[in-house]
Amino acid sequence: xxxxxxxxxxVFLTAVFMVLGIIMIFIPDKEVEKEVSPHVVIKIYNHGNxxxxxxxxxxxxxxxxxxxxxxxxxxxxxxxxxxxKNAINIPLEELIDKDKKGNYVWRxxxxxxxxITVFYSNGDMTAAKAWTxxxxxxxxxxxxLDGGLNNWIETIIKPVEPQATTATPEDYNxxxxxxxxxxxxxxxxxxxxxxxxxxxxxxxxxxxxxxxxEEGGC
Amino acid sequence: MEERKDYAPFEMKHFYxxxxxxxxxxxxxLSYNSNAPHYVKNPSESLVHIIDSAGLLHATQMAEILYxxxxxxxxxxxxxxxxxxxxxxxxxxxxxxxxxLDKEFLxxxxxxxxxxxxxxxxxxxxxxxxxxxxxxGYANIRVVAFSVDFVMSNIVEKYAPLSGRxxxxxxxxxxxxxxxETGGSTISSxxxxxxxxKIAPVxxxxxxxxEEGGC
Amino acid sequence: xxxLNIIFLLFFAGVFVFSSCNSIAHKKEIQVGQxxxxxxxxxxxxxxxxxxxxxxxxxxxxxxxxSDVNENAGNYLILDIRKxxxxxxxxxxxxxxxxxxxxxxxxxxxxxxxxxxxxVIACYSGQTAGYVTSALRLLGYGNVYALKYGMSSWNxxxxxxxLNNISNKYAGQLELKGNPKNTKSDLPILNTGEKxxxxxxxxxxxxxxxxxxTPAKIKADELFxxxxxxxxxxxxxxxxxxxxxxxxxxxxxxxxxxxxxTYLKTLxxxxxxxxxxxxxxHAAFVTSYLRIxxxxxxxxxxxxxxxxxxxMKSEAKLGHAFNSSIIMNYxxxxxxEPSNKVVVKAAATExxxxKAAPVxxxxxxxxEEGGC
Numbered sequence: 001x002x003x004x005x006x007x008x009x010x011v012f013l014t015a016v017f018m019v020l021g022i023i024m025i026f027i028p029d030k031e032v033e034k035e036v037s038p039h040v041v042i043k044i045y046n047h048g049n050x051x052x053x054x055x056x057x058x059x060x061x062x063x064x065x066x067x068x069x070x071x072x073x074x075x076x077x078x079x080x081x082x083x084x085k086n087a088i089n090i091p092l093e094e095l096i097d098k099d100k101k102g103n104y105v106w107r108x109x110x111x112x113x114x115x116i117t118v119f120y121s122n123g124d125m126t127a128a129k130a131w132t133x134x135x136x137x138x139x140x141x142x143x144x145l146d147g148g149l150n151n152w153i154e155t156i157i158k159p160v161e162p163q164a165t166t167a168t169p170e171d172y173n174x175x176x177x178x179x180x181x182x183x184x185x186x187x188x189x190x191x192x193x194x195x196x197x198x199x200x201x202x203x204x205x206x207x208x209x210x211x212x213x214e215e216g217g218c
Numbered sequence: 219m220e221e222r223k224d225y226a227p228f229e230m231k232h233f234y235x236x237x238x239x240x241x242x243x244x245x246x247x248l249s250y251n252s253n254a255p256h257y258v259k260n261p262s263e264s265l266v267h268i269i270d271s272a273g274l275l276h277a278t279q280m281a282e283i284l285y286x287x288x289x290x291x292x293x294x295x296x297x298x299x300x301x302x303x304x305x306x307x308x309x310x311x312x313x314x315x316x317x318x319l320d321k322e323f324l325x326x327x328x329x330x331x332x333x334x335x336x337x338x339x340x341x342x343x344x345x346x347x348x349x350x351x352x353x354x355g356y357a358n359i360r361v362v363a364f365s366v367d368f369v370m371s372n373i374v375e376k377y378a379p380l381s382g383r384x385x386x387x388x389x390x391x392x393x394x395x396x397x398x399e400t401g402g403s404t405i406s407s408x409x410x411x412x413x414x415x416k417i418a419p420v421x422x423x424x425x426x427x428x429e430e431g432g433c
Numbered sequence: 434x435x436x437l438n439i440i441f442l443l444f445f446a447g448v449f450v451f452s453s454c455n456s457i458a459h460k461k462e463i464q465v466g467q468x469x470x471x472x473x474x475x476x477x478x479x480x481x482x483x484x485x486x487x488x489x490x491x492x493x494x495x496x497x498x499x500s501d502v503n504e505n506a507g508n509y510l511i512l513d514i515r516k517x518x519x520x521x522x523x524x525x526x527x528x529x530x531x532x533x534x535x536x537x538x539x540x541x542x543x544x545x546x547x548x549x550x551x552x553v554i555a556c557y558s559g560q561t562a563g564y565v566t567s568a569l570r571l572l573g574y575g576n577v578y579a580l581k582y583g584m585s586s587w588n589x590x591x592x593x594x595x596l597n598n599i600s601n602k603y604a605g606q607l608e609l610k611g612n613p614k615n616t617k618s619d620l621p622i623l624n625t626g627e628k629x630x631x632x633x634x635x636x637x638x639x640x641x642x643x644x645x646x647t648p649a650k651i652k653a654d655e656l657f658x659x660x661x662x663x664x665x666x667x668x669x670x671x672x673x674x675x676x677x678x679x680x681x682x683x684x685x686x687x688x689x690x691x692x693x694x695t696y697l698k699t700l701x702x703x704x705x706x707x708x709x710x711x712x713x714x715h716a717a718f719v720t721s722y723l724r725i726x727x728x729x730x731x732x733x734x735x736x737x738x739x740x741x742x743x744x745m746k747s748e749a750k751l752g753h754a755f756n757s758s759i760i761m762n763y764x765x766x767x768x769x770e771p772s773n774k775v776v777v778k779a780a781a782t783e784x785x786x787x788k789a790a791p792v793x794x795x796x797x798x799x800x801e802e803g804g805c
Contacts, residue, residue, distance in 0.1 A: 013237075042346075046316035082397075121387060128341070286479075357459070377485035
């Protein structure tokens with residue numbers, strides 16, 4: 001009788017350990033799975049580790065720093081019209097495509113050793129979408145170009161001279177750098193005045209004299 | 219013998235109970251890991267969802283919601299409190315993006331009574347928060363492609379939702395042209411007629427004779 | 434056996450309890466826009482008044498002078514809405530040609546329109562442009578302007594429309610006594626079937642732009658033939674109204690009168706309304722607004738200039754008589770192309786872009802003509 005019970009206990013314990021074993025196989029598998037939790041994604045973003053400014057990127061390009069890898073996440077059509085120097089094109093739609101073996105096709109580009117990958121689009125929304133997905137899938141060292149190409153044009157290609165009254169010496173340093181960058185990327189003539197074409201549109205539209213002038217047309 | 223007989227089954231029960239209890243605790247601890255991913259959408263579903271621009275509100279819709287003070291909507295401002303205190307949309311709630319997934323805001327963000335509009339200092343901020351909430355299964359979340367500053371200047375202070383950067387993802391510049399303009403003659407290659415020429419094909423279709431005088 | 438059952442039961446219960454506390458409670462999605470608007474016109478006017486109340490502000494009419502355009506042409510997007518033949522004969526350098534009815538579509542399709550400081554709409558006289566501009570402003574295009582006096586103010590060669598339409602023909606038929614406004618009634622009835630107020634606005638504005646000025650204009654001859662057929666709105670200050678006005682005309686204070694709290698509802702819904710001002714441009718803005726919210730309104734072309742031009746010049750209190758000093762002598766560009774100026778263009782891309790293709794390489798051509 002007692003022996004019988006002892007056997008029963010062993011059987012029971014074996015069953016328990018088997019169950020545990022199965023669970024152990026199951027759970028770590030989930031953890032190692034290629035996804036990062038939402039909390040972590042948000043944490044990465046919130047600690048300011050998500051953006052590269054246009055100035056930073058311009059400097060890396062001008063230095064010819066091989067650490068930088070630019071990824072254009074817009075459509076192929078937009079990419080072919082204009083792209084940043086040495087950028088590669090991975091449209092957002094294709095970002096998480098997998099090959100036959102189930103590996104991400106862009107894996108080699110997005111998980112490089114010691115590279116900084118900067119996503120860019122026209123604004124930064126599409127780049128942010130790509131960033132979120134990539135971060136979730138544990139691709140590392142991925143960043144968003146702050147403000148995208150629109151901002152690139154405004155800051156690097158057509159920099160605005162700081163206002164004499166409010167500017168700090170730092171602003172002038174930034175401006176000097178941007179002027180040099182503008183030369184490098186577009187070959188700007190030295191006097192890119194803030195009044196020159198389309199670059200300052202947004203600000204002027206908001207603040208300028210506006211509607212007053214021509215009233216009373218009738 | 220009789221005593222032991224009574225005692226033994228009791229001991230066994232006890233033993234089973236303890237083991238099972240420990241097992242449950244163990245499993246619970248293993249599976250209860252707040253950092254474990256629990257997305258309701260897998261990456262492909264999430265991608266399809268955002269490529270369709272699901273949940274994206276247009277600037278004119280935002281204008282209507284604000285002007286008509288539509289109580290069906292609540293606006294959540296994702297910026298840091300110091301920016302929020304400086305200037306914010308009337309009636310908006312401040313939940314900094316870092317705390318968006320906190321339990322204490324769950325009932326605010328995941329509800330059936332109100333639709334939540336996420337807006338931040340730029341469109342990337344709101345879309346990241348949006349993707350995380352939507353992929354986690356929060357209901358009734360919307361996102362916008364412009365910043366709080368845009369709303370203040372083009373919807374609240376004056377009515378011009380379709381001017382300026384109302385969709386940050388739109389091409390505001392013809393990049394190649396701007397570069398070439400700044401380029402001047404230094405990188406010259408070919409001569410092309412200037413300016414507005416490139417603005418899209420305009421239909422030159424002749425309007426059926428418009429009466430003179432109209433304009 | 435029974436013990437085993439209990440064990441399994443506990444086991445599953447435990448797993449269930451712990452796993453369930455991790456997921457977000459499922460909530461139902463709210464369905465938006467199911468209810469049709471009760472009264473479209475009320476909702477529409479309410480929205481417009483809350484948004485900008487454009488027509489009752491000092492900003493209107495948003496006209497821009499030829500000299501301003503001439504100085505800042507590089508910063509402005511100029512849309513020439515005249516007939517193509519006239520455009521080819523001579524236009525402002527850089528202006529794009531598009532029919533008035535297509536202006537809205539043009540702005541929607543050319544994203545970069547937002548990057549220009551101002552969008553200037555140029556027509557023959559300033560009236561059609563004003564009419565379209567008003568509709569665009571109501572839609573939310575805050576940077577759209579109409580070229581004042583149209584191309585007539587640009588160059589003598591394109592000034593025919595104004596020069597041929599000024600007259601003093603009916604100056605002798607003017608009435609001096611004041612006429613009372615109608616009593617207030619309801620707004621017109623709109624039936625667009627749209628679900629949101631902005632959609633109603635969009636629907637109405639696109640219809641108004643599409644139709645153009647044709648159903649919304651009247652000439653002095655037609656008006657003076659039978660003024661009683663119309664409810665005539667004199668859009669002048671009282672002082673000028675007293676000098677003489679179209680027989681039967683009712684005075685409405687400019688920039689103030691057409692709100693629901695002021696006199697909008699005194700306009701009749703069963704009779705065509707004619708709005709007139711000095712040049713027809715301000716009236717075009719108002720007419721556009723009134724038509725959008727459902728009134729059968731018309732603008733008197735060339736305003737008072739078309740029937741009392743000489744009197745306008747002689748009366749010190751009446752301004753805005755068209756005269757030759759308005760006509761500038763700015764350059765005209767001939768031909769189909771917006772501009773004849775030749776600039777040097779750099780390569781379209783900074784460097785040959787390479788598409789990193791994991792699988793196959795698709796062929797692509799570099800397009801020289803950019804989006805904007």
